[in-house]
Every structure is written in structure tokens, then in C-alpha cells.
Amino acid sequence: MPHHFIRKLGRYAPLSPDDEETVRRLAHETAWVDPNRDLLIDGAESREVCVVLDGWACAYKQLEDGRRQIIGFVMPGDACGAAAVFPDVVNYSVGTLTAVRAARIPGRALLATAETHPRILRAFWLDRLAVSAIQREWTASFGLYTARGRIAHLLCEIVTRLRAVGLADEDGCLLPLTQEDLGEAVGISTVHVNRTLQDLRASGLIALKRQQLVVPDFAALRAVAQFDGAYLRPVRVRDDHDRPAGIEPLTGSVLGSVLSS
Amino acid sequence: MPHHFIRKLGRYAPLSPDDEETVRRLAHETAWVDPNRDLLIDGAESREVCVVLDGWACAYKQLEDGRRQIIGFVMPGDACGAAAVFPDVVNYSVGTLTAVRAARIPGRALLATAETHPRILRAFWLDRLAVSAIQREWTASFGLYTARGRIAHLLCEIVTRLRAVGLADEDGCLLPLTQEDLGEAVGISTVHVNRTLQDLRASGLIALKRQQLVVPDFAALRAVAQFDGAYLRPVRVRDDHDRPAGIEPLTGSVLGSVLSS
């Protein structure tokens, strides 16, 4: 039951019961992958979209000297390997951080489905855009904030995204990341991640023990990170009835007929 | 004559003379914009695509405290405001750095054109992907490298992109950025940008005077930045004749008929 994935897609475009059933069928075959395995390898051409149903993965770039930079997290309900459907530049790998239950959907199957279920493709597409927005946000976060702010920002992003799929409640979530993972994500040494977390704990902004993250006052954490979650909310592609006359993004072209139907 | 724009699009998809003429007509009406004006404002909904034909602009995020983070450069031939065509999350502004000659293309006009000139839309689309790839690269650069590496990386990116539109020769280009601009782009104070540039100069890696950047040994600069320009080369969407049997990214769907025709 890939319900995290369905829930995620449903945020972008209202899915009919038939749409949902179709996604369910597409992502029916799942398999568990061990931690620290690659789901997608830099340079390798992939013909499948990989949907993470449980567990966490990350997109990363690896250097020859052993260091790596995590450039994004892949959480339950997230997909990677979109190059199988849309043309894309793929110059990074995606690896599991925990054990991951994943479904591999052949690009062809997804494309065939897209023809008959435009809303699915549209949702999938909008999800890609969200990833781009997150990437921009990371750039800003890295350039502007100090360790405290960066980590706070990342935690805000994570909580917000997990809430969207129902994996975080009002005051916390499971955070299956090591401090090393966090460091590789925000560009800070493991030691300093530790000290920064201590600092956030001492300020009463978070509690984090044994992979359980508690955020007693989300507004306070948001303030530290200058976090504005608007970029994580789904873009609304206006439907015809509330679209100003004469302005029809994407409509009027074949592309439009797919994406904003 | 928006030939930088045409040249740029032509890298992604072979444009017919008719395609080129069409783009020329679309971007015929141009106007000069002063430095430090906004072409696109965070939050404002734009119905036009803005193509920069001469001069430089940048995408940036502004903070309340006055600091800003540049998240990407817009150089001659580059477009911004794609939200007028594709749905997109726009949580940043685009402002001019120099005087800029820009063409504003109504989204509707571009969409209408897309219907009859699929290669134009496809090129435009692939250009968007390149921007995403650059964004990922910035994330990695920020997280992994120190000031020297970041600036070297940025300079490599700039030279490579300018070469693609014929605005950089073998050993240099015009670089109309202040050290403050550079600092806001790589997340480093103006003072330290200055010192880092001195350092690069002293190492013989660059010469930079009065907006003239000279890179005597590009390979050496690339090595400092660990720069691999592959991500800036256009993705090739395979044409039918060299596509492996049975694998047809994007073909078979209406979307495919637009993007990979």
C-alpha cells in the first residue's frame, strides 16, 4: 500500500478513486533495500522511477577525497529518478540512509498511464517543481545563515514535509538521521553539528533523543531559521473556473492539456 | 536581434530557420532597463517571460535585515519568469545588476507558438532543467568548498556559460560584477571576496581588472574548484533513430509529443 505516495500526489492534484487505484497498481511491487545502498547512480541512465514508500534516502554528490554533500532528502512518499519520464540532467546519486521500502516503476509504464490519467502526471510534475524550490531554499540557507540557522532551517523543512504525508504530528517526528548525515547535508562538521544541537536543546527549541525529534514550539524554531514554508505548499494550477479571462498558463497547447486539465 | 537567446535555445534543440525567425519575432520588442531594477518580484504573479538579451541580472532572495542571497545569475540569452508558461514556485526576485536589454514575451504568445513550434518549447524546457542542475551544483559548492573553491567554481560556471553563447573567448570574458555581488552569490563577505581574489591572482589562476576577467589556464582553475562542466552541457533528448527499441522517454504521451518530437 503506497499510501504515502498517493497522499503526496493528492496534494498537488485531486486524484479520483481510479487515479489512486492506478497509482497503487503501478507501485504495487515493492522491495526492501538495505541502508547505504544506492537507488540511483551518478551517470548511470535509469529507466525507472523509484518511489520511496518507507524509510529515508538522500540525493548526494560524492568527491574523490571521500567527502560527500547531501543535496536533498528523499522521504516516504517521495520519488526519484524522474529522468525516466522527463528529460533531466542527473549528476548526482541517490542512496538510502535507513532501510527503505521502494517501488520501481518503469518509465514506460508511467508514461503510458500519463496518457489516460493526466492528473497523475500533473501531480508528479508539480512534485518535481517542489524539489527545485527546496534546492533554491538550501542555497539561500547556506549562504545566509550560520550553523544554528541552517540546522534549524533543515529541521523546519523536514517537519513540514513529513506533516504533509502524515508522518509528523503537532510537536515532532521520527528523525532517522545521524549527526554525520545532518552535517553532510548542511555543510558542517559532525562535531559542530553536535554542539549546535546541544545549543538548540539548551534554548528549548528542540528535543532530540534516540531519533525522536520533538519541537515544542514550532513558531520559535521557524523564527530562528527565518523559515517560511510557503515554498513547500503545492502550487495551485488554476482550474478554468477561477482563472482570469484570457490568461491560461499551459492551456491551449498540448502540454497544457496534460498539465492543467 | 536576440541572437544570444536564439543561440542558447539552439544548443538544446536544432531550430529550423522558421523556428529562429519565430523566436526573433517573439522577442522583437526590447527595452533597456536600468541597473538595480527588478525584472520579477517575489510573490507577484507574472504573465510574461523575460528574456535578457544584453547585460546581467540575478535571481535573489532578500531578507528583512537587508542582506540578500543571490541564488543564480541571468546572463545574455537567459530567460526568467518561466512561471508564465510552466506552473512554478516563484519565491525569489530577479533584479538587474547592469543595464539590461530585455524582451518581455507574453506567456500566451509563447504558448501559442509552442503549439506550432514544438522544438522551441522543448529548448525552453531544457533550459529550465539546466537552471535546476546549476542550483544543485551551488548547493554542493557551498557545502563542500571554502571561499577559494567557491569563487573558483563560480568563475568556471560563468565562463562556461558565457562561452556557450559566444561571449567568452578562450582565455577570458567580461565580468560586470562587483565584489559585493560575488560575495552575495557565494555567501562570503565583500572583504573576504577581495582577499580571495587577490589570492587567486597571486596564484596566477586569474587576472581581473576593470571588469575584464582573464583565465590563463582554465584547467588549473577547474582543478581548484573541482569543476566538472558536464552539468552545463545540454541534455540530449534522443531522436527516434538512435533511441533503443522500446524505450521512449516522453514519447507515447501528449507531453512527449511536444518535448521530444
Add this chain to the structure above:
DNA sequence: CGTCAGCTTGACCGCGCTCAAGGCCAGTGG
């Protein structure tokens, strides 16, 4: 009970920030 991964803490040091002052044009107006 030993082992191993991950977390924690301390000491030291350097990259990069801040504040502050001065230098170098290019443009402007007397």
C-alpha cells in the same frame, strides 16, 4: 562481555567576519 556505531567533550587553531580607514578611479559641476 566485547565490539562497534554513534554521540559527546575538550583543546587548539585557522578561515572568514566585522569594523575602520584609506586609495583609486570616473563623473560632475564650478
Add this chain to the structure above:
DNA sequence: CCACTGGCCTTGAGCGCGGTCAAGCTGACG
């Protein structure tokens, strides 16, 4: 023609954030 002005670049001094190295701690697991 020269003085003045305002961007922008340059340089110095001092300091703090965050990196590195090294050691010890904790808990899960065989």
C-alpha cells in the same frame, strides 16, 4: 582645468565561528 563626490576596491587589526584531532562515553547487539 580642477575640486569634489561617490562607488568600488584594498588593507589592517581583532575576534569568533567552526574545523581538526583526539579521547572518552553510551547503548545496541551478538
